[in-house]
Amino acid sequence: SLRRVLVWLVVLLSVNACLMSTGNTRQPDGGKTGRNPNIVIFYVDDLGYGDVGYNGAVGVKTPEVDRLAKEGIVFTDAHTTSATCTPSRYSMLTGQHAFRNNAAILQGDAPLLIQPGSHTLPGMLQKAGYRTGVIGKWHLGLGNGSIDWNSDIKPGPLEIGFDYSFLLPATGDRVPTVYVENHRVVNADKNDPIVVNYELKLDGYPNGLDNPNLLRQAADKQHSNTIINGISRIGYMKGGEKALWVDEEFPNVLTSKAKDFLRAEKDKPFFLLFSYHDIHVPRLPHPRFKGKSTMGPRGDAIAQMDWMAGEVMNELKKLGLADNTLVLFTSDNGPVVSDGYDDQAMELLGAHKPGGPLRGGKYSAYEAGTRVPTILWWPGKIKAGTSSALISQVDLYASFAALVGQPLAEKEAIDSQNLLTSLLDHTQPGRTWLLEESYTTSLRKGDWKYIEPLPKEKRLPDFMKNKGVEGGFQHNPQLFNLSSDIGEKHNLSGDNPALVTSMQLEIEKIRKK
Numbered sequence: 344s345l346r347r348v349l350v351w352l353v354v355l356l357s358v359n360a361c362l363m364s365t366g367n368t369r370q371p372d373g374g375k376t377g378r379n380p381n382i383v384i385f386y387v388d389d390l391g392y393g394d395v396g397y398n399g400a401v402g403v404k405t406p407e408v409d410r411l412a413k414e415g416i417v418f419t420d421a422h423t424t425s426a427t428c429t430p431s432r433y434s435m436l437t438g439q440h441a442f443r444n445n446a447a448i449l450q451g452d453a454p455l456l457i458q459p460g461s462h463t464l465p466g467m468l469q470k471a472g473y474r475t476g477v478i479g480k481w482h483l484g485l486g487n488g489s490i491d492w493n494s495d496i497k498p499g500p501l502e503i504g505f506d507y508s509f510l511l512p513a514t515g516d517r518v519p520t521v522y523v524e525n526h527r528v529v530n531a532d533k534n535d536p537i538v539v540n541y542e543l544k545l546d547g548y549p550n551g552l553d554n555p556n557l558l559r560q561a562a563d564k565q566h567s568n569t570i571i572n573g574i575s576r577i578g579y580m581k582g583g584e585k586a587l588w589v590d591e592e593f594p595n596v597l598t599s600k601a602k603d604f605l606r607a608e609k610d611k612p613f614f615l616l617f618s619y620h621d622i623h624v625p626r627l628p629h630p631r632f633k634g635k636s637t638m639g640p641r642g643d644a645i646a647q648m649d650w651m652a653g654e655v656m657n658e659l660k661k662l663g664l665a666d667n668t669l670v671l672f673t674s675d676n677g678p679v680v681s682d683g684y685d686d687q688a689m690e691l692l693g694a695h696k697p698g699g700p701l702r703g704g705k706y707s708a709y710e711a712g713t714r715v716p717t718i719l720w721w722p723g724k725i726k727a728g729t730s731s732a733l734i735s736q737v738d739l740y741a742s743f744a745a746l747v748g749q750p751l752a753e754k755e756a757i758d759s760q761n762l763l764t765s766l767l768d769h770t771q772p773g774r775t776w777l778l779e780e781s782y783t784t785s786l787r788k789g790d791w792k793y794i795e796p797l798p799k800e801k802r803l804p805d806f807m808k809n810k811g812v813e814g815g816f817q818h819n820p821q822l823f824n825l826s827s828d829i830g831e832k833h834n835l836s837g838d839n840p841a842l843v844t845s846m847q848l849e850i851e852k853i854r855k856k
């Protein structure tokens with residue numbers, strides 16, 4: 344609409360003015376080419392607000408991430424859109440809330456969730472002249488419904504805006520446990536075809552329920568199917584022996600693929616989504632990280648994650664790209680300590696608080712579900728500092744569009760707000776409201792936080808109990824004032840019925856948009 348175009352123009356002009364006034368132009372590279380900046384997103388899996396050194400981690404050090412924090416802008420109120428992985432990734436890549444497409448945690452053989460031809464963040468950047476790559480965990484589905492893992496696997500990332508992909512198809516705890524590079528399983532062997540099934544047991548690899556003696560980590564029932572590399576996974580798989588990944592090698596394999604991508608694309612503006620497996624389960628860090636923390640595999644996986652970030656940053660610097668690369672470090676949802684495997688995470692936690700001062704964690708409606716460590720690093724362009732701006736990952740789409748000067752179509756990224764000024768200047772405010780998705784919906788309005796009650800007839804999900812996570816799901820409305828109650832302990836809904844009603848209405852309005 345005209346309004347949208349006008350708003351966009353004004354923002355673009357003011358951003359330009361702001362960049363000019365600090366002596367910066369959109370001409371990094373020493374002004375050689377005037378090209379748009381490269382964009383790298385470090386997308387860690389299940390990393391909690393308190394899991395990083397600069398936010399007070401105990402028992403593990405994260406010097407590389409802390410360096411980014413010191414040199415960049417640290418956001419204290421930045422959010423994933425959802426308390427689980429698939430919906431958060433969906434929103435970041437489409438600029439739309441996950442509920443609009445019923446995005447929920449996917450199995451390893453689920454079809455691609457984002458339709459080819461639809462607007463995506465990498466597709467938008469392609470239009471602006473970017474080369475785009477995704478390396479690491481995908482978990483947004485592949486194929487059309489029945490994947491043949493032994494031939495071309497599509498549609499996938501290449502059909503929705505990425506030029507290159509090297510993937511763990513779903514999660515580390517789901518079959519198939521093979522890498523998929525572009526359209527193909529790496530090291531696929533036509534004499535040993537891969538078959539995947541999430542309902543029917545397949546012969547071939549032993550399964551965890553019947554063979555607990557073969558396991559390196561005991562697992563709950565859901566994680567007790569196919570055993571690969573001494574770890575039972577969700578789902579059944581057969582064949583593909585030469586293609587099986589070795590979990591301990593993730594840091595080496597993924598980091599070296601990222602470096603290859605940077606080297607190959609260094610002469611064009613590029614976008615890299617570096618999507619970690621860490622610190623998701625199963626946690627099997629490389630032996631060289633063993634004992635790097637006092638918290639066992641979960642802490643060691645954090646140390647490994649930190650090392651990987653350092654490696655990629657060093658490569659950027661080595662290639663002379665550091666000044667012209669915007670780096671965003673963040674996570675896909677909040678922390679979970681125990682998530683299906685016995686890896687001693689609970690026992691060895693000590694005084695470490697994965698969610699920092701926040702209540703809840705992965706899956707939950709409380710703040711720790713979506714409020715995650717977030718750093719924007721772009722020395723030379725931005726001033727280091729701390730920002731309390733309210734920001735959602737759904738906003739990256741419109742913000743990056745503004746950054747690279749790519750206009751958005753009417754129906755493109757409808758939930759995404761252009762917060763570029765807030766991302767680049769720590770003194771600027773962010774959103775006035777923000778939606779958090781979990782098994783219910785929460786709404787932030789400034790410091791107010793409202794959690795929508797579940798319908799009376801719906802059972803409250805309670806599977807998080809044995810994971811040590813407080814879900815925050817109730818049949819009654821909950822309302823907290825985070826300015827005095829960051830830990831969401833005092834439900835003020837009874838004293839503020841009008842605010843409860845208006846925030847509920849607001850949620851309904853967003854749903855209908």
Ligand code: NG6
Pocket residue numbers: 388389427428429448482514516565623624676682683806
């Ligand atoms: C759940 C798995 C959990 C994890 C999650 C996805 C349970 C009992 N099991 O179904 O282990 O794989 O899916 O995590 O919760 S996420 O970070 O990709 O959303």
Ligand code: CA
Pocket residue numbers: 388389427428623675676
């Ligand atoms: Ca996750």
